Amino acid sequence: MAETTVGDIMHKGVIACKPDTPLQEVVRIVADTDVHAIIVVDSQGEVRGIISHFDLIKCYGTDLHDRKAQDIMTPQVIDVAPTVPVSEAVKIMIERDIHRLLVTEMTPSGKRPVGVLSTTDVVKQMRGARWVWYMG
Amino acid sequence: MSKFVRDVMSRSVITCTPDTPLVEAARRMTDNQINALVVLDEDGEICGLVSRTDLVRVYNQDYAGMTVEDVMTPHVTTVIPDIPVAAAAQLMLDNKVDRLVIVHPRPATQRPVGVLSLSDIVREMARA
Numbered sequence: 001m002a003e004t005t006v007g008d009i010m011h012k013g014v015i016a017c018k019p020d021t022p023l024q025e026v027v028r029i030v031a032d033t034d035v036h037a038i039i040v041v042d043s044q045g046e047v048r049g050i051i052s053h054f055d056l057i058k059c060y061g062t063d064l065h066d067r068k069a070q071d072i073m074t075p076q077v078i079d080v081a082p083t084v085p086v087s088e089a090v091k092i093m094i095e096r097d098i099h100r101l102l103v104t105e106m107t108p109s110g111k112r113p114v115g116v117l118s119t120t121d122v123v124k125q126m127r128g129a130r131w132v133w134y135m136g
Numbered sequence: 137m138s139k140f141v142r143d144v145m146s147r148s149v150i151t152c153t154p155d156t157p158l159v160e161a162a163r164r165m166t167d168n169q170i171n172a173l174v175v176l177d178e179d180g181e182i183c184g185l186v187s188r189t190d191l192v193r194v195y196n197q198d199y200a201g202m203t204v205e206d207v208m209t210p211h212v213t214t215v216i217p218d219i220p221v222a223a224a225a226q227l228m229l230d231n232k233v234d235r236l237v238i239v240h241p242r243p244a245t246q247r248p249v250g251v252l253s254l255s256d257i258v259r260e261m262a263r264a
Contacts (some may be wrong), residue, residue: 031262034255052164053234053254060257061138076230090195099189119171122195127162 006089007082009019009125010103010115016041019048019070026069027056038099039113040073047102047113049073084116086125089117142217144260145238145250151176152185154205161204162191174237174248177209181246182237184208203246216241217250225257 016024016039029039030053040049051073059072080089080104089101100118104111152161161173165188175184186208191199194207198236214237215224224236238250 001179007183033257035253043164054229054262055253055257055260059184059231060261061222064261090192094193109204119192120166121190122192123162124166126159126195126199127166128159129219 003085003087004125005082006080006084006101006103006117007087007115009086009121010082010122011121012115014039014102014113014114014116016049018042019068019073021069023059023064023067023069023072026051028066030056034076036118037116038069039077039102039116040069042112045112047077047079049075049106050077050102052099055093061088063098075104079111079113080117081105086122090122093119093122139221139260140217141215141219141221141236141238142250144221144256145217146248146256147254149174149248149251152186152204153177153247154208155205156204156230158191158194158199158202158207160202161186165191169207171253172235172251173204174212174251178250182212182214182248184210185212185235185237187234205232212237212261213217214239214246214254220262221252221257224252228254 015035019040037050037052042048056074078096082103091122100116102113103117104117105114150168150170150173152175172185172187175186177183178262186204190207213231213233217238235251235253240249241247
């Protein structure tokens with residue numbers, strides 16, 4: 001049985017904003033889409049950072065006007081290729097103590113985001129897939 | 137106007153017990169689209185928290201025979217419903233926790249009445 005890869009179970013597509021997206025708009029996108037993090041991508045499609053719930057709640061009760069995504073984003077984004085086995089991706093998540101990995105593909109114009117692998121996707125795999133496999 | 141935890145917390149608390157099989161915990165989280173379960177002892181009081189991250193930590197092990205007790209976090213940060221959301225947010229940042237379990241001050245028990253997650257606070261920010 002071939003090992004499950006990141007590409008098999010990831011969320012396809014990413015919810016993204018621009019570095020200069022107003023913070024109030026970022027909060028609205030995250031709340032409306034129920035994602036736990038938003039990717040910050042520049043006009044060339046290059047990934048510039050990530051904004052998590054933690055980054056956002058640091059701003060709770062402060063004035064969000066005149067502040068932009070780039071002011072609060074975490075510039076280091078850990079990424080993996082869709083061909084990486086899930087078992088390897090999980091090791092990276094545990095070692096780095098992170099809840100999600102950005103999935104990127106190399107294109108002629110550079111690395112492009114194609115999806116996100118989160119703990120949600122991994123837990124879905126754990127909800128009994130192995131029981132089915134034992135029965136089969 | 138400053139909001140209180142009771143105004144934004146989620147009142148439905150999805151729970152399990154220490155002997156719940158891990159696979160069943162994964163199913164409960166997925167079915168209810170939540171990130172953690174509150175673990176209750178036989179008296180219905182909080183004895184731990186099990187999150188998606190706790191489950192992912194054993195993904196590469198033979199987890200089929202494991203129970204919640206094997207992976208849960210026994211330290212749970214609890215607060216009462218009557219503190220400001222700003223104070224709760226600061227507590228989550230300071231303690232690096234993704235959620236707080238809400239308990240009633242009187243009578244002082246460790247029975248959960250709600251959960252406040254990072255998502256609840258972000259949704260509140262979007263409404264402001």
